[in-house]
Amino acid sequence: MEMVKLTINGKEVEVPAGTTILNAAEQAGFSIPRLCYMEGLSSVGACRLCVVEVKGARALVASCAAAVAPGMEVQTHSPSVMEARRMILDLLIANHPLDCLTCEKSGECSLAEYCYEYGVKESTFKGEKHNYPIETSNPFIVRDMNKCILCGKCVRACSEITGQDTIDFAYRGFNSKVIPFYDEELVESNCVFCGQCVSVCPTGALTEKQMAGKGRRWELTKVKTTCPFCGTGCNFDLCVKDGKLIGVASNPSAPVNGRALCIKGRFGWDFVNNEKRLTTPLIKKEGKFEEASWDEALTLIANSLKEIKNKYGPNSFAALSSARCTNEENYLVQKFTRAVMGTNNVDHCART
Amino acid sequence: MTNSINEITTDAQLMLLIGTNTTEAHPVIGYKMRQAKRNGAKLIVVDPRRIDLAEEADYWLRIKSGTDIPFLNGLMHIILKEGLHDKNFVETRCENFEALESTVKNYTPDYVSKLTGISEEDLYAVARLYATTDRAMIFYTLGITEHICGTQNVMSIANLAMLTGHLGRPGTGVNPIRGQNNVQGACDMGALPNVFSGYQPVINEEARKKFEKAWGVSLPDKVGLMIPQMFDAANSGEVKAMYILGENPVLTDPNSNHIRKGLDKLEFLVVQELFLTETAEYADVILPAASFAETNGTFTSTERRVQRVRKAIEPVPGQTNWQTIMAMSAKMGYPMEYNSPEEIWNEMASLSPAMAGINYERLEAKGMQWPCPSLDHPGTPCLHGTSFSRGKGLFQGIDHIPPQEMPDEEYPFLLNTGRILQHYNVTTPYSTGIQSMWSEEYSEFNPADAAKLGVETGDKIKVTSRRGSITARIKVTDRVPPGMLWMSFHYAESPTNAITSEGLDPITKTGEYKVCAVRIEKA
Numbered sequence: 028m029e030m031v032k033l034t035i036n037g038k039e040v041e042v043p044a045g046t047t048i049l050n051a052a053e054q055a056g057f058s059i060p061r062l063c064y065m066e067g068l069s070s071v072g073a074c075r076l077c078v079v080e081v082k083g084a085r086a087l088v089a090s091c092a093a094a095v096a097p098g099m100e101v102q103t104h105s106p107s108v109m110e111a112r113r114m115i116l117d118l119l120i121a122n123h124p125l126d127c128l129t130c131e132k133s134g135e136c137s138l139a140e141y142c143y144e145y146g147v148k149e150s151t152f153k154g155e156k157h158n159y160p161i162e163t164s165n166p167f168i169v170r171d172m173n174k175c176i177l178c179g180k181c182v183r184a185c186s187e188i189t190g191q192d193t194i195d196f197a198y199r200g201f202n203s204k205v206i207p208f209y210d211e212e213l214v215e216s217n218c219v220f221c222g223q224c225v226s227v228c229p230t231g232a233l234t235e236k237q238m239a240g241k242g243r244r245w246e247l248t249k250v251k252t253t254c255p256f257c258g259t260g261c262n263f264d265l266c267v268k269d270g271k272l273i274g275v276a277s278n279p280s281a282p283v284n285g286r287a288l289c290i291k292g293r294f295g296w297d298f299v300n301n302e303k304r305l306t307t308p309l310i311k312k313e314g315k316f317e318e319a320s321w322d323e324a325l326t327l328i329a330n331s332l333k334e335i336k337n338k339y340g341p342n343s344f345a346a347l348s349s350a351r352c353t354n355e356e357n358y359l360v361q362k363f364t365r366a367v368m369g370t371n372n373v374d375h376c377a378r379t
Numbered sequence: 380m381t382n383s384i385n386e387i388t389t390d391a392q393l394m395l396l397i398g399t400n401t402t403e404a405h406p407v408i409g410y411k412m413r414q415a416k417r418n419g420a421k422l423i424v425v426d427p428r429r430i431d432l433a434e435e436a437d438y439w440l441r442i443k444s445g446t447d448i449p450f451l452n453g454l455m456h457i458i459l460k461e462g463l464h465d466k467n468f469v470e471t472r473c474e475n476f477e478a479l480e481s482t483v484k485n486y487t488p489d490y491v492s493k494l495t496g497i498s499e500e501d502l503y504a505v506a507r508l509y510a511t512t513d514r515a516m517i518f519y520t521l522g523i524t525e526h527i528c529g530t531q532n533v534m535s536i537a538n539l540a541m542l543t544g545h546l547g548r549p550g551t552g553v554n555p556i557r558g559q560n561n562v563q564g565a566c567d568m569g570a571l572p573n574v575f576s577g578y579q580p581v582i583n584e585e586a587r588k589k590f591e592k593a594w595g596v597s598l599p600d601k602v603g604l605m606i607p608q609m610f611d612a613a614n615s616g617e618v619k620a621m622y623i624l625g626e627n628p629v630l631t632d633p634n635s636n637h638i639r640k641g642l643d644k645l646e647f648l649v650v651q652e653l654f655l656t657e658t659a660e661y662a663d664v665i666l667p668a669a670s671f672a673e674t675n676g677t678f679t680s681t682e683r684r685v686q687r688v689r690k691a692i693e694p695v696p697g698q699t700n701w702q703t704i705m706a707m708s709a710k711m712g713y714p715m716e717y718n719s720p721e722e723i724w725n726e727m728a729s730l731s732p733a734m735a736g737i738n739y740e741r742l743e744a745k746g747m748q749w750p751c752p753s754l755d756h757p758g759t760p761c762l763h764g765t766s767f768s769r770g771k772g773l774f775q776g777i778d779h780i781p782p783q784e785m786p787d788e789e790y791p792f793l794l795n796t797g798r799i800l801q802h803y804n805v806t807t808p809y810s811t812g813i814q815s816m817w818s819e820e821y822s823e824f825n826p827a828d829a830a831k832l833g834v835e836t837g838d839k840i841k842v843t844s845r846r847g848s849i850t851a852r853i854k855v856t857d858r859v860p861p862g863m864l865w866m867s868f869h870y871a872e873s874p875t876n877a878i879t880s881e882g883l884d885p886i887t888k889t890g891e892y893k894v895c896a897v898r899i900e901k902a
């Protein structure tokens with residue numbers, strides 16, 4: 028592999044040819060702010076927040092879209108760079124509803140984070156504000172286009188990850204907006220509710236409806252796990268607050284799916300909290316189920332199984348294990364069937 | 380799968396999809412196929428329905444249901460006739476080539492075209508494209524296995540891949556995509572009547588001795604019953620008691636009336652479930668189950684990747700399922716002593732050479748793909764690199780086996796069943812959001828047929844087979860060909876499996892969900 032040598036903030040760096048300045052800086056330990064760039068999506072150089080100073084260049088360079096060159100001298104946080112970034116943030120919040128107190132993204136919002144980092148409190152431009160209605164007509168995604176900064180990541184995620192091409196930019200200038208076809212609501216479009224757009228949105232423009240009002244982002248504990256729905260084996264994080272499951276978030280380190288999920292994995296988890304969940308053992312008495320203690324139920328099971336085994340032999344018992352349960356549970360079911368009941372009558376659901 | 384999911388975007392130059400509606404059944408794999416196609420890989424879709432990926436495919440072959448074997452034989456006929464097979468691979472890696480040759484000789488393009496409804500021109504084009512592309516992956520799911528000839532269908536696919544040398548390298552292979560999240564793992568763990576964990580046969584004395592020693596008991600040496608046999612035996616009174624963990628065969632298995640009768644006859648039934656399902660209604664004792672979010676453990680995906688499941692919240696019923704099974708076992712006089720799922724895994728791994736090198740620590744970052752025989756083995760993303768598990772790949776001459784039940788005068792329509800994107804067997808109906816948007820069965824019906832019957836989208840129809848009848852709403856769409864009705868099996872109100880065929884693959888006992896004959900009336 029061809030390697031390129033350059034200096035970033037005075038530090039010598041060597042990276043493979045074709046690496047972007049942003050990634051080279053990252054490897055050297057310098058973090059550059061970005062709003063429209065994300066690993067795994069194409070770079071479009073739209074927000075320009077990632078600009079850096081390159082010695083000899085006539086203007087500041089968008090580091091997410093420019094490749095390194097031999098001998099390049101890069102400054103990632105020089106005064107002119109800082110000034111440019113402040114200006115960009117200033118412009119971005121000119122028509123932004125500064126609603127951080129109640130915004131669902133608060134705590135995980137890149138816009139708010141960068142404004143904090145660069146000390147941009149309020150806009151010096153007293154611009155016109157949008158007054159788009161907030162779309163809440165589907166059960167999964169809340170769209171508040173007033174908070175959209177037009178970074179386009181949702182558009183690229185929908186097209187480049189899911190391949191659904193549901194949303195795109197429309198209108199011009201101040202009226203620019205990301206919309207599904209004909210500016211209809213998502214329920215009217217070909218949207219498959221994979222939620223990729225939500226998972227990449229840097230602001231509160233796209234949020235998970237199921238999580239609304241359930242907790243602030245910084246209060247959530249995230250637990251990485253594997254999807255319980257299909258055999259693809261996607262990984263994601265379960266979001267927990269006060270011992271309660273409140274949502275699912277993409278975990279980019281997932282080996283198979285990265286950030287991608289489908290409607291089931293991202294939004295189907297709430298069966299866990301369904302009030303119809305069985306919570307206690309039930310014993311049928313005269314055709315009706317009655318609540319029982321674990322000990323009562325297990326004693327009845329053990330006595331009945333022992334009796335049947337003694338009377339009719341081990342092969343009068345059969346167990347159906349589950350393709351939904353864990354490996355460890357399946358191992359125990361077959362061990363129980365073979366070692367305790369003494370039969371090989373164990374199988375799992377045929378509908379593979 | 381012989382190969383890995385990520386090879387779709389990193390290696391494959393061609394994807395041949397037979398009987399898999401991937402974007403709906405395995406969406407994230409479907410996304411990757413779409414990405415690969417858009418980056419220049421070729422896509423061939425073989426399906427009676429115009430599924431989403433058919434829209435993007437280079438070739439969409441609208442095959443007649445139940446003619447997969449003639450189709451595959453037809454491709455091999457052309458490949459052999461034109462000398463496009465991988466002679467080196469066939470000679471060095473395979474055997475019994477003559478049997479294949481003499482069978483596929485009879486499957487001329489003309490004959491195959493008549494049987495399958497695919498034009499001769501398309502047969503030639505697809506045969507040439509598949510054979511001459513260096514890295515080509517075949518994918519299939521239930522559209523191939525849910526037939527009485529499911530096993531032969533799978534063998535035919537293996538024939539085609541071996542004949543063209545599309546095995547053992549990244550971006551190739553025979554890739555069944557498993558439906559449920561852990562159907563691979565349930566098999567790997569020995570939740571099967573003929574093998575212990577790691578596919579060690581119960582009839583093999585050495586294997587049995589090993590487990591007898593580890594478990595301190597003597598073990599049965601006869602192969603047990605598969606699910607359909609269990610319910611036959613329940614009906615005939617040979618099986619008296621059952622324990623059913625997390626499955627709902629009344630809704631998901633074919634011919635549910637037979638299942639209901641069998642459950643009814645049992646003297647004792649224990650069901651462990653999240654919800655009071657149709658099957659649980661039959662139980663004498665119901666044990667509440669813990670969900671995936673409430674337990675530690677592992678799942679194994681369709682690419683043989685073992686991955687961690689981690690406990691996020693306390694178990695709703697107060698204890699996890701592995702603890703319940705242990706408690707049940709202890710009451711029966713056989714205490715099992717595990718302090719954690721990790722200890723269960725370690726026992727299993729110590730007894731199963733294929734997974735001996737996998738432990739929780741190694742799973743932490745990215746999971747691991749078995750076979751992984753030792754702690755210094757990196758796992759196996761791609762199977763059959765230099766040899767097959769049996770040594771040489773065995774070609775088999777396989778002839779056409781028509782479905783058990785085909786449309787006739789009395790039952791003129793073909794019923795095909797499957798999965799829709801939003802639902803997943805038995806848990807998604809309990810997701811409030813998903814249920815609020817897709818709460819009712821919409822079966823797909825061709826516009827020409829709908830016009831004849833005088834029905835429109837949203838109307839109710841009555842569907843009758845030799846086994847019973849159900850009602851459902853229809854959606855008029857040319858996704859299905861004339862003469863076909865397509866239904867999902869997710870809704871208790873339209874229990875599709877009450878009317879599906881009794882036909883079974885005699886080897887795997889998989890139900891013939893994909894083809895049965897029905898009569899359709901306005902309801």
Ligand code: SF4
Pocket residue numbers: 123124125126127128130131132133134136137138139174230231232
């Ligand atoms: S999107 Fe970000 S900046 Fe805007 S209101 Fe929400 S938290 Fe504040």
Ligand code: SF4
Pocket residue numbers: 181184185189191192193194217218219220221222223224225
């Ligand atoms: S949910 Fe998925 S399909 Fe719908 S707009 Fe977002 S990315 Fe596109």
Ligand code: SF4
Pocket residue numbers: 174175176177178179180181182205224227228229230232233
């Ligand atoms: S909705 Fe979010 S991701 Fe999409 S353009 Fe607006 S800010 Fe960016």
Ligand code: SF4
Pocket residue numbers: 254255256257258259260261284287288289290291292293405406407408
């Ligand atoms: S997120 Fe969707 S594709 Fe991924 S494992 Fe879950 S159900 Fe399958």
Ligand code: FES
Pocket residue numbers: 060061062063064071072073074075076077078089090091092
């Ligand atoms: S991150 Fe580079 S232009 Fe937006």
